[in-house]
Amino acid sequence: MIQIPNDEPKIELRGVHRVFGDTHAVNGVSFTVHAGEVFGYIGPNGAGKTTSMKILATLDEPTWGDARVDGFSVIDDPEHVRRRLGFMPDYYGAYQNVNVREYLDFFARAYGLRGADRRRAISFAMDFTGLDVLAKKPMDGLSKGMKQRLCLGRTMIHDPSVMVLDEPAAGLDPRARIELREMIGRLADLGKAVLVSSHILTELAEMCDRVGIIEQGRLLAVGTVDEISGQFEATSQVRLRVLGGAAAAGEWLSQHDHLEELAVNGERVSFRHAGDEAAQADLLAQLIGAGFRVIEFTCKTKSLEDVFLEVTKGRIQ
Numbered sequence: 001m002i003q004i005p006n007d008e009p010k011i012e013l014r015g016v017h018r019v020f021g022d023t024h025a026v027n028g029v030s031f032t033v034h035a036g037e038v039f040g041y042i043g044p045n046g047a048g049k050t051t052s053m054k055i056l057a058t059l060d061e062p063t064w065g066d067a068r069v070d071g072f073s074v075i076d077d078p079e080h081v082r083r084r085l086g087f088m089p090d091y092y093g094a095y096q097n098v099n100v101r102e103y104l105d106f107f108a109r110a111y112g113l114r115g116a117d118r119r120r121a122i123s124f125a126m127d128f129t130g131l132d133v134l135a136k137k138p139m140d141g142l143s144k145g146m147k148q149r150l151c152l153g154r155t156m157i158h159d160p161s162v163m164v165l166d167e168p169a170a171g172l173d174p175r176a177r178i179e180l181r182e183m184i185g186r187l188a189d190l191g192k193a194v195l196v197s198s199h200i201l202t203e204l205a206e207m208c209d210r211v212g213i214i215e216q217g218r219l220l221a222v223g224t225v226d227e228i229s230g231q232f233e234a235t236s237q238v239r240l241r242v243l244g245g246a247a248a249a250g251e252w253l254s255q256h257d258h259l260e261e262l263a264v265n266g267e268r269v270s271f272r273h274a275g276d277e278a279a280q281a282d283l284l285a286q287l288i289g290a291g292f293r294v295i296e297f298t299c300k301t302k303s304l305e306d307v308f309l310e311v312t313k314g315r316i317q
């Protein structure tokens with residue numbers, strides 16, 4: 001995956017709002033995605049991901065603000081946007097008595113592809129998704145993973161420069177998920193800008209160049225996973241057990257800086273510590289030096305899931 005700085009973004013949301021009655025589904029969201037970049041759009045259920053994606057796909061319009069695809073406004077130039085964008089929704093119908101090739105052929109025709117161009121587009125999509133061996137298989141007989149590939153093939157049939165994928169990994173088994181990640185990487189290698197959503201940060205962490213975390217319609221953080229984690233990894237959760245009771249150790253610790261949320265319960269003490277591992281090792285040595293009989297001492301930095309839970313507060317609307 002490459003990241004090309006200083007070029008025009010392929011996707012640009014500029015202060016996008018979408019209001020449904022009392023619900024501010026998308027609340028002033030702005031971000032960009034460049035050619036060759038995979039951007040993960042992460043948020044809990046009802047956060048506003050699908051609504052933003054539908055606006056990009058010209059299936060809905062912003063109440064205020066604008067979004068651009070390859071420089072074209074979704075409000076002023078929706079026809080140009082549609083030609084340049086492929087949208088994979090989080091649901092799709094399976095047609096009865098339609099095989100893989102026929103399904104792709106239908107969508108290629110819908111995009112106005114003819115003759116040799118249409119045959120080439122179908123072959124490329126089947127090749128890319130590894131469905132060439134299943135060309136004659138009826139669509140309703142495909143596994144979930146294979147249907148997802150077919151849907152991806154349909155989304156790329158008109159060779160869009162922008163791909164918007166709504167929860168593509170939902171319900172896939174681990175192998176299908178790894179294969180999907182690999183396909184998304186190859187889309188980026190082809191120079192496409194890929195926007196992919198999920199409500200699970202870890203599901204996307206490895207495949208995305210950058211992520212945006214959204215909750216209640218607001219974008220709470222944007223950056224690489226490391227950048228976002230770094231903002232929240234400043235403290236570790238420390239737990240210790242002191243033989244014979246921890247009240248005195250708790251009292252001793254409460255005199256120290258860089259400690260928060262100190263709690264004592266029987267032999268156990270827990271607190272948040274703002275220092276690095278060396279500082280924690282020093283603290284343990286001081287505790288033992290002060291005569292406390294420490295039998296357990298653990299430090300846990302935040303996992304990606306912890307970071308996600310901290311960024312999003314679990315509010316729903």
Ligand SMILES: Nc1ncnc2c1ncn2[C@@H]1O[C@H](COP(=O)(O)OP(=O)(O)OP(=O)(O)O)[C@@H](O)[C@H]1O
Pocket residue numbers: 020023024025043044045046047048049050051052199317
């Ligand atoms: N057409 C609509 N009319 C009224 N409210 C809507 C409409 N579409 C979405 N909403 C509301 O907007 C909010 C955002 O919904 P959206 O589907 O964009 O969230 P999401 O992040 O995609 O969630 P999920 O992961 O559950 O798909 C929700 O509160 C939803 O109920």
